[in-house]
Structure formats: structure tokens, C-alpha cells
Amino acid sequence: MALGAAREIAAAEGLRGLTVRRVAEKMGYAPGTLYNLFDSLDALILALNGETLARLxxxxxxxxxxxxxxxxxxxxxxxxxxxxxxxxLWSVIFEHRMPGEGALPGWYSDGLSMLIDGTVAALAPLLGAWPEERRRAAVVAMWAALHGLSMLAVSGKLGLVSDETPRSLGHLLVTRVIGGEGCDLGRSSVLSSNAKASQ
Known part of the structure; x- marks a missing residue:
């Protein structure tokens, strides 16, 4: 019930709408009840974000x-x-910050790693010549770039720099990255092209 209430509020209002009182009211309980389920509001938001990432x-x-x-x-x-x-709801993942120097719990970090690993495995046939560590780095870089595009779009600021949709820019980006043939091979190709051009 708590996660369902938090999900509804976040989907309608984002992070700013998530308070202990608002979540408890939507559940139909007193605010103190929430602390019987989660140590803090931050713990509830982490659980919500973990659920969102699992759905993605x-x-x-x-x-x-x-x-x-x-x-x-x-x-x-x-x-x-x-x-x-x-x-x-998606923006809550990136807007929420743990208080102080609070580290993310292991289950949350593991969930993120599984998401990355699954994407690396899915793209492996397209990145056959890339070393394993380079595949993962490429996926992380693409994810970061796609996230940037999505957040610019959500905030309404992408239109300040481009008339393209975030989706079309995302396709352009990913196609370009995957078009490489691997770290060393790609670098060799560039050097070879430069050498030919200088002759």
C-alpha cells in the first residue's frame, strides 16, 4: 500500500510531492504508521525507485x-x-539524494548492475569485437546520454537546443556508438584513414 501510494503521488507530482504525511493520507493511515514499514522517507523512496528500475x-x-x-x-x-x-515517476530516480553521505544499499546497487549487465548481454551480438570492459563502458555512456536527453525533455529544456525529439537523438547516438568496431580496431581505422589522407 505504501509503495502504491508513493507511486501514485510521484507519477502525478514527482519528488516534491513525496512526503510522509501525503503518502500516509493516501494510504488512509496516520503518518507514524509509515515508520513501522520504512526507517525513513528516504528508505521508501529508494524502494520506490528500485521498483521503477525493475519495471524498466x-x-x-x-x-x-x-x-x-x-x-x-x-x-x-x-x-x-x-x-x-x-x-x-522516472525523474524521482535521479532527483532523489540520500541525506549527508548516505550510501546506496547493496540491493539497489545490485539492481542497477543487473540492468546494465542485461543491456550489455543484449547488445553483445552488435559489439562482437569490443572487449568486455569496453562493452560495459559503452552501455553506461549510452545510458547516461539517454538519461540526459530524457531529463531535458521532461524539464521542457530540450527544445532550447534542438527541434529533434529525444527519441530520434537517442537513436542517432546509439547507432553511432554501436557503429564502432571496438576500441582498438576503431582507433586503428581512424589512424589508417588519417595516414591515407596525409599522403
Whole structure:
């Protein structure tokens, strides 16, 4: 009930709407009841964000089962479909900060790693020549860039720099990154091209 109430509030108002009192009122309980379930509001928000990431993970797994030739496009579309369905709920993941120097719990970090690992595995057929550590770095970089596009779109600021949709820019970005043939091979190709041009 607490997660359901928090999810409804976050989907409608984002992080600013999430307070102990608001969540408890939506549940139909006194605010103190929430502390019998979670140590703090931050713990509730972490649980909500973990649930959101798990839902995204399921969508990405489904997209990752598509034909390899269209898999990158399917993954980008799945990501933006998810964000566009509930942009304010998605924004809570990146707007929430643990108080002080509070570290994220292990289960949360593990969930993020599983999400990245699943995407790396899905894109492996398209990154065959890339070393494993480079594949993961590429996926993290693409995720960070897609997140930036989505957050600019959610905040209404993407239009200040581009008339393109975040989805089309995301496709451009991912296609460009995956178009490389691996770290060393890509660098060799560039050096070879430069050498030929100078002759």
C-alpha cells in the first residue's frame, strides 16, 4: 500500500510531492504508521525507485529478445516508451539524494548492475569485437546520454537546443556508438584513414 501510494503521488507530482504525511493520507493511515514499514522517507523512496528500475528492466529484457539487427532500436524505444509513460515517476530516480553521505544499499546497487549487465548481454551480438570492459563502458555512456536527453525533455529544456525529439537523438547516438568496431580496431581505422589522407 505504501509503495502504491508513493507511486501514485510521484507519477502525478514527482519528488516534491513525496512526503510522509501525503503518502500516509493516501494510504488512509496516520503518518507514524509509515515508520513501522520504512526507517525513513528516504528508505521508501529508494524502494520506490528500485521498483521503477525493475519495471524498466523487464521492458528492456523484452526488447533485448528482438532480432539482433533491430535490437538497439528496440532498446532505445523501450527506454523512451517507459520514460514517456510516467516521466515524473522516472525523474524521482535521479532527483532523489540520500541525506549527508548516505550510501546506496547493496540491493539497489545490485539492481542497477543487473540492468546494465542485461543491456550489455543484449547488445553483445552488435559489439562482437569490443572487449568486455569496453562493452560495459559503452552501455553506461549510452545510458547516461539517454538519461540526459530524457531529463531535458521532461524539464521542457530540450527544445532550447534542438527541434529533434529525444527519441530520434537517442537513436542517432546509439547507432553511432554501436557503429564502432571496438576500441582498438576503431582507433586503428581512424589512424589508417588519417595516414591515407596525409599522403
Amino acid at each position: 528492466g523487464r521492458d528492456l529484457v523484452a526488447a533485448g529478445e528482438s532480432e539482433p539487427s533491430g535490437r538497439a532500436t528496440a532498446l532505445v524505444d523501450a527506454y523512451f516508451d517507459f520514460v514517456e509513460r510516467q516521466p515524473l
